[in-house]
Amino acid sequence: MGILVQDVHYNYMWFALFPAVAFVLFPAGIALGASIIFGAAIVFIEFVLHGRAFWLKFYYVQEILIFYCFMVFGGYLYSKILEEHELILQRLATKDMLTGAYNRWKFLEDFESEFERARRYNYPISLIMFDIDHFKKVNDTYGHDAGDRVLKKIAKIVKDSIRKVDTLVRWGGEEFIIFLPNTKKEGAAVLAEKIRQKIEKANFDEVGKVTVSFGVAQIEKNDTIDDLLKKVDKVLYKAKREGRNRVEVAP
Structure with a gap:
């Protein structure tokens, strides 16, 4: 069981970084969709196709799944805030803020x-x-x-x-x-x-x-x-x- 725990943590830790990369490279909507699809695909592959020790695996990857969801939510929120700031800067660069001209x-x-x-x-x-x-x-x-x-x-x-x-x-x-x-x-x-x-x-x-x-x-x-x-x-x-x-x- 010790080997399984170690394998689970090492095998899954890397994929929790996917949302961080996605939200840097793509717009918020695309990155959110890609992160959800990627997360679902990993769960399907590991827990359905490779169903060995399903509940044991799930028990030990809970914290990684929670971290993954946090990264998705945090990345989406950060990306939307960044888009709003860029929109404000664009307006400042093109329009007079008092009159809208x-x-x-x-x-x-x-x-x-x-x-x-x-x-x-x-x-x-x-x-x-x-x-x-x-x-x-x-x-x-x-x-x-x-x-x-x-x-x-x-x-x-x-x-x-x-x-x-x-x-x-x-x-x-x-x-x-x-x-x-x-x-x-x-x-x-x-x-x-x-x-x-x-x-x-x-x-x-x-x-x-x-x-x-x-x-x-x-x-x-x-x-x-x-x-x-x-x-x-x-x-x-x-x-x-x-x-x-x-x-x-x-x-």
């Missing part, structure tokens, strides 16, 4: 490929750049928490107004961009005016009324990305110089 760097990364595709297949791209009027005054008068609530509400109004294929980007501070694939500047201007009116009519709690200025530009034949961004930035500041709360379109 894409951040500037993610937009520039994706915009480059979309820009080249538009030039190759000759379809229009328009940008709307907008800026909250007198936003510094909002922060100075009501505090940054109130300013954050204004940003979040404006972002929600915009996201509710655009198509699924359009992209809202927080360009910096209170400045945003709406990326509109397959859209001419005339259509972009109509959308900008619609959003401007919605924001003007909205109530922003203690802040009251807020207005926004818009610039609209469309990609032209020989434009680079920088050309388009400079163009839309220029007409935005024209809107602000000429009284704010208006839409200006690049010629």
